Amino acid sequence: GQTIGIIGGGQLGRMMALAAKAQGFRVAVLDPVEDSPCGQVADIKVIGAYDSMDAIKQLAEASDVITYEFENISAESLNWLCENAYVPQGSSVLSITQDRVSEKEAIVKAGAAVAPYSVIQSAEDIYDNIETLGFPSVLKTARGGYDGKGQFVIRNQNDIEEAKALLVHGTCVLEQFISFSKEISVIIFRNPNGETAVLPVGENIHQENILHQTIVPARISTQAEEKALEAAKQIAEAFGLVGTLAVEMFLGQDDEIYINELAPRPHNSGHYSIEACETSQFEQHVRAVCNWPLGSTELLKPAIMVNILGEHVAPLLEEIPSLADWKVHLYGKTEAKTKRKMGHVTLLHSNVEDALAEIEKSDIWAKAQEKIGG
Ligand code: ATP
Ligand code: MG
Ligand code: MG
Secondary structure, eight states, X not given: OOEEEEEOOSHHHHHHHHHHHHTTOEEEEEOSOTTOTTTTSTTEEEEOOSSOHHHHHHHHXXXXXXEESXXXXXXXXXXXXXXXXXXXXXXXXXXXXXXXXXHHHHHHHTTOOBOOEEEESSHHHHHXXXXXXXXXXXXXXXXXXXXXXXXXXXXXXXXXXXXGGGGGGSOEEEEEOOOOSEEEEEEEEEOTTOXXXXXXXXXXXXXXXXXXXXXESOXXXXXXXXXXXXXXXXXXXXXXXXXXXXXEEEEOTTSOEEEEEEESSOOGGGTTHHHHBSSOHHHHHHHHHTTOOOOOOOBSSOEEEEEEEGGGHHHHHHHGGGOTTEEEEEOOOSOOOTTOEEEEEEEEOSOHHXXXXXXXXXXXXXXXXHHTTO
16 A cells, blocks of 8 residues: 655644544654654654654655655755655645744735734844834744743843843744634545545634634634635735645634634644544545545534643543543553643534533643632
């Protein structure tokens, strides 16, 4: 059979690999960690290290087609793979989205809106731009941040002193803080034939900058939903997307859309699709990359996805005997560190409000709070 090579063996790689195996592919994975979420799945060939040229060459040799879940692969490695192996997604979308500056420029060029921002190289740049942007504003490193790491909310003049420490990581962007009514995301897929599909819009609730819940269908107006889907399509077309693009958005008070950021891969806010959609984001990603016709993304039932962080694992395991309807996913990570994404649960329910009430009733979140002394 054909072998799919995946760069990155974390939870996204694991769920991608499981989908690919179900579709009849063999899987090879590049990951420096031996005990990664992928490393625990039977019959996956795991190759160590992301960026040693040796490992990259091994992946190329083992694979008929190569994709990625890890976003911070070096341009050099990816370019080598593009020239010496079959990488249908190419390197341009990944390199655009690796940097918030090029990402924002490309979004605007595609005709979608972003929060007002300035590119920041020095403390002086912050002082020069903060007045126009106003308080609060968010300073973010241009590269490498995730789960709110690499950003700082500047609420007043005094915060600038502390925020400027981020500049040691290089170029930053200063963004106006949007007082959004909702955070939503659209996950869009496109195959080399130019066929596209989108998952239903997800409503995302973050806690301390980490995704906590995704609620589908999103509780937004039809107008907002149409605008969100349209913005994602515009960006995917402008990028000549192949594969998957997750588009994180803020919905303003009057249903205006600001694109927050992009991820060129399956996304945490699409995990609900494993049970709730006719085709999951992981199956669809494999279909798109392999230029198969895309499957229906129809929502079979309303769904709530809740992330399981390190502090939630023990209380979840205690409660499982009373949770017949919760679909439990644990990624096989051994160290349950606080705030680390360890798994997720999905609850399907004919009524989103009832499902939220059921989650609210469970002791998991309160017990976790006690545990970390919050
Ligand atoms: P990840 O990649 O894990 O989604 P990240 O570290 O790249 O996270 P962002 O998505 O930029 O971070 O921001 C994390 C969260 O912080 C957002 O989902 C939102 O809740 C809040 N946030 C970020 N920027 C803004 C903004 N300009 N206005 C309002 N809220 C913001
Ligand atoms: Mg991000
Ligand atoms: Mg984000």
